[in-house]
Amino acid sequence: MTPLASPPPLPPRAGIGLKPDHYRAILDCAAEGLWLEAHPENYMVDGGPRLAWLEALRSRHPLSFHGVGASLGGPDPLDPDHLKALKSLIARFEPAVVSEHVAWSAAGGRYFADLFPLPRTDEALCWLAERIDAFQMALGRAILVENPSVYLPLKSEMDEPDFLVELCRRSGCGLLLDVNNVFVSANNTGFDAGAYIDAIPGHLVGEVHLAGHEADARKGASLLIDTHGAPVAEPVWALYERLISRIGSRPTLIERDANIPAFETLMAERGRADLALARQVELA
Amino acid sequence: MLSGYYQAFLDAVVGSDPRTLGAYLEDRALVSNAIVYRNTTFRGAADALSTAYPAVARLAGDAYFEHVAIAYVEASPPRQRSLVGYGEDFADFLETAPGIAEAPYLADAARLDWAWLGAHRAPSQISLAASDLAVLRPERLAELKLKLHPSVRLLELRWGVHDAWKHNRNLAPAIAQEVLPSRQHVMLWRPAHEVETQVLSPAEALFFQLLDGGSALGEAAQTALAASPDFNTTLVFAGALEASVFAGEQPDLDLKREEWW
Numbered sequence: 001m002t003p004l005a006s007p008p009p010l011p012p013r014a015g016i017g018l019k020p021d022h023y024r025a026i027l028d029c030a031a032e033g034l035w036l037e038a039h040p041e042n043y044m045v046d047g048g049p050r051l052a053w054l055e056a057l058r059s060r061h062p063l064s065f066h067g068v069g070a071s072l073g074g075p076d077p078l079d080p081d082h083l084k085a086l087k088s089l090i091a092r093f094e095p096a097v098v099s100e101h102v103a104w105s106a107a108g109g110r111y112f113a114d115l116f117p118l119p120r121t122d123e124a125l126c127w128l129a130e131r132i133d134a135f136q137m138a139l140g141r142a143i144l145v146e147n148p149s150v151y152l153p154l155k156s157e158m159d160e161p162d163f164l165v166e167l168c169r170r171s172g173c174g175l176l177l178d179v180n181n182v183f184v185s186a187n188n189t190g191f192d193a194g195a196y197i198d199a200i201p202g203h204l205v206g207e208v209h210l211a212g213h214e215a216d217a218r219k220g221a222s223l224l225i226d227t228h229g230a231p232v233a234e235p236v237w238a239l240y241e242r243l244i245s246r247i248g249s250r251p252t253l254i255e256r257d258a259n260i261p262a263f264e265t266l267m268a269e270r271g272r273a274d275l276a277l278a279r280q281v282e283l284a
Numbered sequence: 285m286l287s288g289y290y291q292a293f294l295d296a297v298v299g300s301d302p303r304t305l306g307a308y309l310e311d312r313a314l315v316s317n318a319i320v321y322r323n324t325t326f327r328g329a330a331d332a333l334s335t336a337y338p339a340v341a342r343l344a345g346d347a348y349f350e351h352v353a354i355a356y357v358e359a360s361p362p363r364q365r366s367l368v369g370y371g372e373d374f375a376d377f378l379e380t381a382p383g384i385a386e387a388p389y390l391a392d393a394a395r396l397d398w399a400w401l402g403a404h405r406a407p408s409q410i411s412l413a414a415s416d417l418a419v420l421r422p423e424r425l426a427e428l429k430l431k432l433h434p435s436v437r438l439l440e441l442r443w444g445v446h447d448a449w450k451h452n453r454n455l456a457p458a459i460a461q462e463v464l465p466s467r468q469h470v471m472l473w474r475p476a477h478e479v480e481t482q483v484l485s486p487a488e489a490l491f492f493q494l495l496d497g498g499s500a501l502g503e504a505a506q507t508a509l510a511a512s513p514d515f516n517t518t519l520v521f522a523g524a525l526e527a528s529v530f531a532g533e534q535p536d537l538d539l540k541r542e543e544w545w
Contacts, residue, residue, distance in 0.1 A: 041366035047408035048435075049477045069365030075290050082365035107290055111362040113328035114321055116293060119308060123286050151317045153310040188317070189310075216320065223317060 010035050010062050010096045010207065012249035012281070014273035016266055017066075017228075017256055023053045025263035027060070033274065035062040035096070037253050041069045044085040054093060064097040064207065064253070065090065066176075069111065072131045072145070073118045074104030083138050090139065097207055097251070099144040099176045100135070102128065102164070117148055120156035120163040129170035136173065144176040144206045149213075149226035150185035160185070161199035168204050175200065178209035179240045180232065180255075184224045197239050202247030210240060210273060211255040229258030231269060241276060248284060249277045297321045329357040332367035337374060337397040340390055342452040352381050368405070372398070389443035389463040396449045396470065399437035400481075403474045406435035411475055411528030412537075419541045426502025428540065430495055431531040435474035438492055444468045446483050475528030482527075487512035488520055492529075 013033030018026070026036065036057060043054055057063075069082050090098060103115035118124045136142055147164060158166075164175060177200060186193035212230030216223035232240075232254065244250065252273045256266060292304035296318040306312040330353040334341045341349045356377050362370045375394035378384055384391070411433055420428065446468055448461035469489035472481045484492070487508040494504035505517040524530065 042368060044366045044368055045405035046434075048405045048474065050405065052408070052477065071365070075287065079365050085366070104290075106365065107294060109363055111365050112298075112321075112325045113332070113362060113367055114324040116297070116321060119286075119289060121286070127286060151320045152305075153314055155308055155310055219317075223320070225320060 008062060008096060010064060010251035012251055013277060014252045014254060014270045015062075015064065016254050016270050018054075018057065019256070019260050020050075020053070021260050022263045022266070023057065026057055029263075029267070031267065031270075034270070035064065035251065037064040037066050037255075039068050040065045040086055040089045041067065041082075043089055058093050063093055063095045064099065064251075065093075065095040066146075067098065067100045068113075068115070069105065070100045070135060071104045071106040071111075072100055072135060073102060073124065073128050074106050074116075076106050076109065078131065078134060078138065079106070083135075087139060090141075097144060098139060098141060099146060099207065100132075101146045102148050102167070115148060117150055117152060117154060119154040120158050120160060122157055125158075125163060125166060125170075129167055132167070132171040132173050136171065142172055142174065144174045146176040146178050146209065147181050148185070149178070149181040150189050151223065151225075153189040159191070159196075159199070161196055165201060165204065174206040175204045176207045176209060177205050177243070177250075178211070178255075179243060180209065180211040180213055180236050181226055183233070183236050183239060184213050184226050187224045188222075193235075193239055194242060197243050198246070200243075200247075205243075205247060205250055208240070208243065208250045208252040209255050210236060210252060227258055228255050231261075237272070237276075240273070244276060244280050245283075249280045252277060293318075293321075297325065326354055326357055329362055329367065329370060330354055332362075332370045333357070333374060336371045336401055337394055338455075339397050339449045339453040340374075340378075340394045342455075342458075343393055343448065344387065344390055348383060352378065352383070355381065374398070388465075389445045389448075392441040392443045392445045392468075393449045393452075395439055395441060396446065396472070396481075397453070399439055399470075399472045400453070400479050403435040403437050403472045403479045406474060409434055410532035412525065412530035412532055412534060414522075414525050416532075416534070416537065417525075420537065424540055426500065426505075428501050429498060429536040430501060431534055431536075432492065432496050433473055433475070433529055433531045435472075435479075436492075436496070436529060437472040438489065438496060439470045439472070440489065441468045441470065446470050446481065450481060471529070473527075473529055480527065485512065485515075487515040491515070491517075491520060492524075 011033050015035035015037055018036045018038040043050060101115050105112050105115060182193050182196050210232045211228045212232055213224045214227045214230055215221045216225055254270045254273060289308050292308055296302040296305040302315045302318055305318060306315045309315055333353045356374055375391045375398060378391040378394050444464045444466045448463050451461060469484040469486060470481060471484055471492060472479055490511055491504050491508040494507055508515045
């Protein structure tokens with residue numbers, strides 16, 4: 001039997017979240033180093049144009065799968081239908097990276113289509129590590145897990161960086177560090193975002209996310225919502241610079257899921273991240 | 285305990301009872317932030333519905349659609365880990381939704397939207413070409429059992445909503461469209477990348493339903509002709525072939541082709 005060739009890794013460049021609005025523009029775009037990230041759940045269909053588009057785009061750009069439906073921290077067993085569909089997409093599209101979330105999103109057979117938080121307790125850590133291990137075994141590959149955006153100050157036994165580092169140690173997963181989530185959580189639950197960024201060991205970080213947030217309509221700036229519906233905020237860019245100047249270049253995604261801008265606007269934001277990454281390469 | 289936390293969280297976010305969740309927070313006063321998760325959960329499912337049912341959303345208007353979508357999410361929350369297939373029985377829900385009497389054709393518009401989505405994401409397969417039938421002796425054609433393309437959806441509607449549906453589906457400027465309570469047969473299919481639709485006569489609909497059910501061409505044509513003397517088998521069959529309505533893979537044709545040699 002011929003061993004399967006592993007897909008090439010993501011370049012240490014800036015990528016964008018894949019949106020149907022931009023399919024055509026991406027196909028016509030020759031930007032060097034551009035990579036794409038898709039939610040595999042949006043491609044869990046039997047056939048048709050959506051898969052055809054992904055195939056066409058995948059033939060030109062590296063791809064990352066960013067899952068939202070696994071509910072790794074949840075009470076329900078891992079969903080066999082979801083795993084089967086995910087494995088089949090991975091086999092077909094050979095993404096360079098597969099990631100998921102430190103969160104839960106299903107219970108009692110119901111799917112909430114949101115990322116619910118977990119308290120950072122030893123019990124939650126054990127459960128999550130066990131589940132990430134089972135998920136990775138089922139997929140036959142290691143994953144990255146993303147730090148959550150937090151709206152509730154849950155009673156916890158450890159800080160988030162310690163929780164995440166221990167999670168990686170126990171399960172063998174890596175981190176997808178979402179800098180906007182760090183900023184939003186720090187604002188909402190009162191910790192020092194800079195200290196958090198400094199506490200994350202660079203070798204664990206396989207990918208970085210940058211996204212925009214918006215103030216809650218009722219509570220204002222005391223409650224920031226991770227809407228992915230706005231440009232990346234300046235303080236988040238500052239945290240990002242702080243991160244990569246310490247750990248070096250990492251594949252970095254501009255994540256935009258709402259108020260989708262024109263392709264050129266999104267690519268301009270992507271260009272800013274790409275420039276910051278290029279500077280790190282020059283410095284190194 | 286984690287199990288107690290899950291329940292407390294769900295009580296607050298899904299059940300609107302935040303009392304027990306407070307005990308899991310550093311600051312009980314911030315339990316009101318749980319509404320963020322509640323909004324996202326319901327908003328996400330309702331947005332998935334408006335994506336799956338764009339013509340219904342447009343025909344119903346934002347306010348009514350929002351109202352009825354949230355009611356549906358509460359009654360039939362998502363159960364699969366992807367929202368792409370969410371909303372399967374939304375048309376049935378609309379039949380008895382409060383306020384639906386003002387626009388009773390919305391349920392049929394929803395059936396069209398759902399069939400469109402089904403055709404759009406059906407397995408990709410090449411279609412049968414007229415030349416594929418050349419291997420068959422003409423007199424054997426009547427015996428042939430043809431499979432429809434996997435994207436074909438056949439609908440029987442109680443309201444003649446197809447034109448109004450299609451107009452709104454295409455995001456054309458809003459125009460007043462009269463929708464009459466008259467039975468309408470519609471076929472939707474996706475020969476390549478675009479979903480096609482066609483209003484069928486009752487006899488044509490019968491013909492395709494019979495073929496879909498496994499009847500041979502001749503038998504389906506005779507039954508359709510018996511139902512309506514105007515039914516023109518040659519025209520309908522040639523048109524369907526031209527429109528790529530039949531599947532490219534035809535086990536019965538392969539069988540009969542072997543007999544030929």
